[in-house]
Amino acid sequence: MDQIGKKQMRSLNMSVDILNKQIINILLIEDNPGDIRLIQELIKEIGNGQFNLLFKDNLADGMQIHNEEIFDVILLDLSLPDSEGLQTLERILTKTSDVPIIVFTETDDQILAIESVKSGAQDYLIKGKVNGILLERSIFYSIERQNIMKKIKQSEKKYRLAFHRASFYKDILAHDMNNILQGIMSGTQLISMHMSNTDSQEKISNVSEIITSQIMRGARLINNVRKISQLDESSVFLYSIEFFHYLKKSIENLKSAFQQRIINVDISSPKKEILLNANELIQEVFENLMINAVKHNHNDEIEIQIKISEIKENFENLIKVEFIDNGYGIDDSRKKKIFLRGNNGGKYFSGMGLGLSLVTKILESYNGKIWVEDRVDGDYTKGSNFILLIPEMI
Amino acid sequence: MTIILIVEDDFTIALLYEKILETMGIQTISANNGKEAVDLYISLSDKPDIILMDHRMPIKNGIVASKEILEIDNQSKIIFLSADSSLENDVISIGAKKFIKKPFSIKELIKSIKKILIFSGCTNIV
Numbered sequence: 229m230d231q232i233g234k235k236q237m238r239s240l241n242m243s244v245d246i247l248n249k250q251i252i253n254i255l256l257i258e259d260n261p262g263d264i265r266l267i268q269e270l271i272k273e274i275g276n277g278q279f280n281l282l283f284k285d286n287l288a289d290g291m292q293i294h295n296e297e298i299f300d301v302i303l304l305d306l307s308l309p310d311s312e313g314l315q316t317l318e319r320i321l322t323k324t325s326d327v328p329i330i331v332f333t334e335t336d337d338q339i340l341a342i343e344s345v346k347s348g349a350q351d352y353l354i355k356g357k358v359n360g361i362l363l364e365r366s367i368f369y370s371i372e373r374q375n376i377m378k379k380i381k382q383s384e385k386k387y388r389l390a391f392h393r394a395s396f397y398k399d400i401l402a403h404d405m406n407n408i409l410q411g412i413m414s415g416t417q418l419i420s421m422h423m424s425n426t427d428s429q430e431k432i433s434n435v436s437e438i439i440t441s442q443i444m445r446g447a448r449l450i451n452n453v454r455k456i457s458q459l460d461e462s463s464v465f466l467y468s469i470e471f472f473h474y475l476k477k478s479i480e481n482l483k484s485a486f487q488q489r490i491i492n493v494d495i496s497s498p499k500k501e502i503l504l505n506a507n508e509l510i511q512e513v514f515e516n517l518m519i520n521a522v523k524h525n526h527n528d529e530i531e532i533q534i535k536i537s538e539i540k541e542n543f544e545n546l547i548k549v550e551f552i553d554n555g556y557g558i559d560d561s562r563k564k565k566i567f568l569r570g571n572n573g574g575k576y577f578s579g580m581g582l583g584l585s586l587v588t589k590i591l592e593s594y595n596g597k598i599w600v601e602d603r604v605d606g607d608y609t610k611g612s613n614f615i616l617l618i619p620e621m622i
Numbered sequence: 623m624t625i626i627l628i629v630e631d632d633f634t635i636a637l638l639y640e641k642i643l644e645t646m647g648i649q650t651i652s653a654n655n656g657k658e659a660v661d662l663y664i665s666l667s668d669k670p671d672i673i674l675m676d677h678r679m680p681i682k683n684g685i686v687a688s689k690e691i692l693e694i695d696n697q698s699k700i701i702f703l704s705a706d707s708s709l710e711n712d713v714i715s716i717g718a719k720k721f722i723k724k725p726f727s728i729k730e731l732i733k734s735i736k737k738i739l740i741f742s743g744c745t746n747i748v
Binding site for chain 1: 632633634635637638639641642645654678680681705706724725726727728729
């Protein structure tokens with residue numbers, strides 16, 4: 229079938245959906261007994277008993293029943309005993325966004341009719357000029373239009389997310405990559421400055437270590453971007469993994485990445501073996517948290533304390549892992565923001581790189597949690613405590 | 623003795639600036655973000671001759687920190703270092719002496735530092 233044919237078929241299917249729906253529930257909010265009777269009569273005429281009408285004669289009762297039952301469409305008189313004009317529509321719109329609304333207006337009030345549609349009504353009918361065909365057409369049309377708007381909103385949301393992701397990657401290129409390049413450039417030029425001096429052997433090797441670490445940082449950044457986009461795009465498989473196996477590997481990697489720094493890692497745990505319902509990406513979580521603990525730390529000796537405990541939350545067995553460091557800490561205004569990079573519309577929160585976004589995404593895929601507290605309660609400058617909750621494998 | 627204040631949240635970049643300035647015989651002090659820079663500036667009795675200022679830092683960015691420092695002393699000499707060249711006009715209009723786009727060469731940085739020091743009458747430059 230060609231593209232146009234397919235499109236026609238699809239829109240035909242949609243209409244058939246409505247026509248096939250056995251009962252269309254209509255809520256009429258109208259106080260004039262004559263108008264109520266008229267609509268009741270018209271509804272009987274049309275739709276082969278497909279329409280089910282319920283009416284309320286004031287807005288408060290109308291909104292009450294709308295809360296309790298599900299309607300496919302609302303017919304709304306704008307002038308009611310307890311509400312008048314456009315605000316009648318606005319008040320009901322605050323309670324519903326899914327149900328299409330058709331408003332009734334007086335013959336001489338075209339402006340109000342158009343204002344209503346602008347404010348969110350799907351259609352309007354002029355009192356005294358309503359007949360069965362018009363009413364039926366308006367009901368079907370409004371339901372269809374509401375469906376289309378819902379789809380547009382969903383697609384808008386999808387594109388907004390894609391836009392945020394694009395600006396997030398742009399942000400990485402503009403800032404993080406440039407800083408890495410700056411490090412490599414300054415490093416190589418510093419080496420050539422030292423080259424002329426034969427006593428500078430040690431200085432040269434120091435700087436060359438820095439250059440290597442910058443290149444590694446660039447590689448890690450690219451790796452993290454790749455993993456984040458994988459988590460965004462595909463479903464994640466979870467299986468039984470052994471906690472300490474990955475924790476030990478992470479500590480080894482950390483120590484070899486920061487050979488020039490003294491890192492003391494202290495682990496306390498009630499068990500020697502813990503099985504988690506997770507996957508091998510857990511290693512990224514451990515490594516990224518510990519890398520941050522080292523990078524954001526000016527002390528001569530870096531202390532990382534890893535405290536493991538078992539807790540129960542909502543009948544679920546969870547492993548609580550605390551990464552407690554003596555780094556320079558995170559003040560209260562940033563405690564939530566640091567986890568948001570790349571998930572918050574591309575806004576930049578400097579200092580933590582991309583690692584924490586990846587960590588957050590991985591933990592979300594495990595149905596786990598992460599947050600940060602102060603090592604010493606109330607004094608963030610004494611260091612951070614990153615706390616993880618990960619479901620245990622039973 | 624010439625003193626330069628380095629304001630940079632990236633630990634490695636700050637370390638490299640220190641090493642570069644060290645080869646010129648310049649003493650350095652560091653701040654991790656804009657807030658630390660302003661606090662440090664206020665607390666120093668011997669004000670730095672030059673401030674190297676990054677822009678994107680946590681807590682307080684480079685432009686806000688520069689403004690605050692220039693309000694305290696409009697003679698402060700700030701060299702602004704950022705990858706975002708759209709900031710150049712803003713930075714110069716608030717009173718920074720120079721904008722250098724990252725990544726830059728050491729030569730460019732040294733040239734700017736020397737120029738500022740000569741203008742301010744410093745003679746003990748390496």
